[in-house]
Each structure stands twice: as C-alpha cells, then as structure tokens.
Amino acid sequence: MGSLLVVTGPPGAGKSSVARLLAAEAGPSALVEGDAFFGFLATGRVEPWRDGSHDQNTVVTRAAAAAAGHFARGGYATVYDGVVGPWFLDTFLQAAGLDALDYAVLLPAAGRCVERVMARRGHAFADEEATRTMHAAFEGALPDARFVLRDVEGTAVDVARRVRRARAAGALRYGAAPAP
Secondary structure (H helix, E strand, C coil), rough: CCCEEEECCCCCCCCHHHHHHHHCCCCCCEEHHHHHHHCCCCCCCCCCCCCCCCHHHHHHHHEEEHHHHHHCCCCEEEEEEEECCHHHHHHHHHHCCCEEEEEEEEEECHHHHHHHHHHCCCCCCHHHHHHHHHHHHHHHHHCHHHHHHECCCCCCCHEEEEEEEHHHHHCCCCCCCCCC
C-alpha cells in the first residue's frame, strides 16, 4: 500500500513547486495535478470559485481523488497538488477509497499569494480577486491548525522540508487510520 499526501492552499501558495519536490524524493511515486482534471471539462465549465460551480467542483474533486487513491492503493507514494479546501476534504477522502491521507495546507499571507500569482509566467491563472476569495475561504474553513503551514516563507525546498517533518510527526494525518 502506498500513501497519499494532499498539498493544498489558495493560488500562489506554492503547492505545485512543493508537491513536485515531495513526489520526486519518493519512489515509486505519482504526482496528481488537480488542475488537469478541470481541463477535462470540454464545455459548460464554470470557474471553480464562482457561484454555480459547486456541483461541477464536486464531480471534478471526486474524479481527481479517485485517480490519486488508485495510485496510492497501487503502492505509489502519491502527492496530490490542487485546491482541496476543508469543505471538500471528506468528499476527497471518500472518493480516494482510503481510510486516511495526509493533508498539508500551505497558507502564506494573502498579499504574498497575490504577488506570486501576478508574477507567474506561462500559467493560465492570474486573477487577483479569485486569489483573495480562495485565500479567505481557506482562512474561514480550516478544520485544525495542525494541517496548516502558515506564512510559509523561504524556498520550495524549505517548505517541502517543513511538510516532510510535519508528516513524519503524524501532524498531517486525516482520517480513521493512525499515523504510522
């Protein structure tokens, strides 16, 4: 049996950089990019932060979680990179088909997230208002402070190190199974 680590947070939090590093150091591993699942929507897509997106977001979350869970059950150290707010955490865990997962919320200051989003090159998402909205949604819905790496500064390597330490200590475990 593999494992599943969800690296989440608002846009600009550093999820993708940190998730790539964490997946690269494990073996065998899988990196599941949540944004790719929104890309599968051919028509009728609603921006995920807009009113009227809940049903769509539920379907996409379940599909992405099912894929991530399949890799984990297949023996891969799986890292999921995407927005899985606390409001979708139980849905994600259930769709993954696992008893437990590790959940790391990267939560730099809202202004820092906006700076990073606006400085991106070659990335389709550059919406300041949506970044602030999603940051506020995470702030308002956090289930437990132990899952949150707040005001994460430093390089992606530094943040990945913090995630790795928290995970090893069992602080990121979510679900029925006790930490290893």
